[in-house]
Amino acid sequence: MTNFDFFVDGPIVLLYFSIIFLVGIWLRKYVSNMDHFLVANRGVDVYLGIASLAATEFGIATCMANAELGFKYGLKGIIPGIALGGSMFIVGVSGFCIEPLRNMAVITIPELFEKKFGKKIRWASGLVIIIGGLLNMGLFLRQAGSFLSITMGIDEGYLEVLMTVILIFVGFYTVIGGMVSVLVTDYIQFILMCLGFVSITGIIIYEFGWYSILDESRAFHGSESLSLGFNSVYTLDRLILDILVAFASVLTWQTMISRILSAKNSKTAKSIYMVTAPYMLMRFVIPVFLGISALYFFGPNSYGGGKEILAMPNMVAQLIPVGLIGIVVAAMLAADMSTNSSYLIAWSSVIYNDILAPIHKNKWSSKKGLFYNRFIICCIGLFLLLYGLWYPLNNDLWVYMQVTGTIYLSSMSVLLIACCYFKNASPLGAAIAIIIGAVIPVSYLFLQDFSFSSALVKNIGPYKFGVLSFFLSSLGMVIGSIITKIKSK
Amino acid sequence: MKYPFWTLFFIICYIWYVFVTIMVALRGFKNIKKLIQSIDQKKV
Numbered sequence: 001m002t003n004f005d006f007f008v009d010g011p012i013v014l015l016y017f018s019i020i021f022l023v024g025i026w027l028r029k030y031v032s033n034m035d036h037f038l039v040a041n042r043g044v045d046v047y048l049g050i051a052s053l054a055a056t057e058f059g060i061a062t063c064m065a066n067a068e069l070g071f072k073y074g075l076k077g078i079i080p081g082i083a084l085g086g087s088m089f090i091v092g093v094s095g096f097c098i099e100p101l102r103n104m105a106v107i108t109i110p111e112l113f114e115k116k117f118g119k120k121i122r123w124a125s126g127l128v129i130i131i132g133g134l135l136n137m138g139l140f141l142r143q144a145g146s147f148l149s150i151t152m153g154i155d156e157g158y159l160e161v162l163m164t165v166i167l168i169f170v171g172f173y174t175v176i177g178g179m180v181s182v183l184v185t186d187y188i189q190f191i192l193m194c195l196g197f198v199s200i201t202g203i204i205i206y207e208f209g210w211y212s213i214l215d216e217s218r219a220f221h222g223s224e225s226l227s228l229g230f231n232s233v234y235t236l237d238r239l240i241l242d243i244l245v246a247f248a249s250v251l252t253w254q255t256m257i258s259r260i261l262s263a264k265n266s267k268t269a270k271s272i273y274m275v276t277a278p279y280m281l282m283r284f285v286i287p288v289f290l291g292i293s294a295l296y297f298f299g300p301n302s303y304g305g306g307k308e309i310l311a312m313p314n315m316v317a318q319l320i321p322v323g324l325i326g327i328v329v330a331a332m333l334a335a336d337m338s339t340n341s342s343y344l345i346a347w348s349s350v351i352y353n354d355i356l357a358p359i360h361k362n363k364w365s366s367k368k369g370l371f372y373n374r375f376i377i378c379c380i381g382l383f384l385l386l387y388g389l390w391y392p393l394n395n396d397l398w399v400y401m402q403v404t405g406t407i408y409l410s411s412m413s414v415l416l417i418a419c420c421y422f423k424n425a426s427p428l429g430a431a432i433a434i435i436i437g438a439v440i441p442v443s444y445l446f447l448q449d450f451s452f453s454s455a456l457v458k459n460i461g462p463y464k465f466g467v468l469s470f471f472l473s474s475l476g477m478v479i480g481s482i483i484t485k486i487k488s489k
Numbered sequence: 490m491k492y493p494f495w496t497l498f499f500i501i502c503y504i505w506y507v508f509v510t511i512m513v514a515l516r517g518f519k520n521i522k523k524l525i526q527s528i529d530q531k532k533v
Contacts, residue, residue, distance in 0.1 A: 043527045048520035194510040
């Protein structure tokens with residue numbers, strides 16, 4: 001059941017699509033070389049950087065994942081947002097790692113690693129970034145399709161069609177306009193998102209009442225759900241992983257770092273992080289609020305057994321009135337499209353710039369480089385479509401995103417810090433860190449699906465695996481560097 | 490007032506969100522114009 005009316009709300013969504021389509025076509029003429037395509041001529045100023053970064057990191061998948069946290073854990077679900085916003089603010093104020101990174105004028109992080117650790121480490125870094133990044137993004141399309149099918153009242157049998165339509169549309173303007181197009185469409189989407197989210201929040205508070213929603217959350221989750229500490233449900237290892245993943249994301253997540261690398265200078269880069277930090281908090285505050293509102297709306301027994309993620313979209317479909325739901329759906333589409341377009345270009349830049357570097361050796365013409373970048377984006381799109389349909393989600397979506405992200409976050413953050421501040425860091429240490437950082441989370445993903453290991457792996461849990469990969473990756477870097485130093489003597 | 494921390498927390502978050510979005514919307518438009526001009530100038 002949904003309030004979405006194809007004659008009233010449909011044209012609103014269509015209008016949004018048309019505007020993005022026309023802007024995409026218009027910006028095509030501003031992309032003539034690789035610098036325009038990948039880093040928008042390094043001409044991004046503070047406000048456009050904020051809009052783009054905030055829009056990129058808030059997609060339908062994030063919204064559904066974080067609403068699921070709100071539904072399951074109450075206001076405790078905001079903890080990863082506090083960790084992320086806090087990390088971004090600290091890094092923005094101090095310039096920790098991002099200042100030297102921007103000053104080196106590289107396109108990707110592995111490019112920086114080559115200067116310190118050599119070509120092989122650059123290539124290996126590119127590989128783990130792609131594996132972690134693509135797996136992380138793998139379920140975005142499915143979640144978007146699921147959200148749209150519920151809110152627009154489209155039969156779930158058309159999920160694949162919805163996913164394909166979103167992908168083709170996003171792929172279209174990303175392929176032709178590159179980063180310039182991504183930035184400008186992000187800006188439009190950023191404004192629309194604010195309009196949509198503030199409207200939903202206002203309607204929910206008006207309909208349910210602020211205190212009633214919190215009362216319901218407390219009644220179901222207990223008064224503990226209103227505190228920000230850890231407990232038996234939100235455990236200490238989970239809290240530690242939240243903080244580690246937050247810091248590592250801010251330092252190395254390619255879609256965040258690409259905004260730093262596109263900035264005019266390091267001062268602008270730092271300002272972008274400082275002002276965007278509270279948006280990273282809002283990325284959790286809004287969905288978690290929607291999640292606990294869905295708990296109030298449907299009651300605690302309505303969506304259990306892994307279906308909690310569907311509560312928020314169903315509430316939106318049934319609660320938001322005709323006319324406004326069109327704006328909300330357009331806003332959610334905006335959130336999703338800005339995320340997908342930025343992620344597509346971020347991973348394609350790493351594939352072209354780092355993984356294919358031994359083939360093109362930076363000698364290809366701009367025209368050829370542009371062609372291959374566009375081709376890579378199309379291939380990534382195809383992968384996302386197939387993976388999103390195939391992969392069964394066994395855990396919280398947010399946990400899946402953390403574990404897949406850790407494949408590269410653990411080692412890349414260690415390498416980046418070592419690259420910037422550890423004089424004796426060696427290629428051997430870097431190699432050990434990369435291998436350990438990737439093997440542990442990948443093992444978790446595989447072992448949870450095998451019958452002989454499933455029980456043990458689930459007993460240990462994803463958080464300990466995540467924390468372990470950060471810890472052992474750092475240790476690997478230190479030990480490898482010490483071995484190199486001893487050998488050299 | 491019930492839940493004073495969370496009530497204040499949400500009010501501050503949402504006021505900040507709306508205020509900065511308006512600021513970014515106004516100034517971000519100028520940034521886009523500048524970005525396009527800089528690309529145009531390099532072409533020339």
